[in-house]
Amino acid sequence: MFLSKTTTYAIRILIFMATDEQPLFSAQYLFEKLNISNRYLRRLLTDLTKHGFITSLRGRNGGFVFARKMDSIFLSEIIEAVEGFNLLETCIMGRTDCKLSPVCAMHGSWLEIRDNMKKTFSLTSLQDIKNSSTT
Template sequence: MSFNILYLHLDYTRRKMFSKACKYAINAMIYVATLPEGQERAGLKEISKAINSPEAFTAKILQELVRHDLFSSVKGPNGGFHIQGNPNKIFLSEIVEAIDGDMLFTGCALGLEKCSEDHPCPVHHKFLAIRDHLTGMLMTTSLRDVADRVNIGISFLKY
């Protein structure tokens, strides 16, 4: 039952920019940011249903976000997760960095250990602009920004 695995298992032709864990993290935080005032806390089940993610795995990621002070959590009845701080001042870059780290922003695109201006990889200069563009965008896009788009119905968290 493998058409394109005819040739080796080097078929992973579906590499994306972020890890799944990171996507779940971003989606989860956006979802919680969309909740109305007075009820801005949501439980694991609610969150993973809202963003269509595997519950147990999502739990691990939410824990990680709590450790990174992006969420805070409350146990027991009516417990759950709420955003730690002001969604206007939480940026996508912080979520990405919490889960995927900063290699996307700082690491060499070609994997050179000591890639730098002095000792650049062959695509160093080409990627500088891309990286700046990407990190600039992530560092200026707040949770509020994107959550509002969901709330007014012009963007979506699942399917």
């Protein structure tokens, strides 16, 4: 898989929140809608809160809302926040130094692919996804 399970969860949560019109999302509600294990989902929600994508409201009637405008949250940012390192900068062969040939002979062809991917992820915001899904 190209993205870790956790990263795909994070993206799915935020995309769902972006497209489902609700003033507030409780963890319970998100659990019922998305197919992510309850406890793990809650932990991820806390993570996303710490990363500043959403804000948590504690206490009775609490839940989660977007902390920023959806058109300012790009897929690349979500991916990098959750993966914990700059995934889109890495060599496909997992090397930190890509100078060596033939060890990293894939480097040339990979660079093109990676830049293409990076461009797409950096230009696609949650708002864009919302727009294209409602159309």
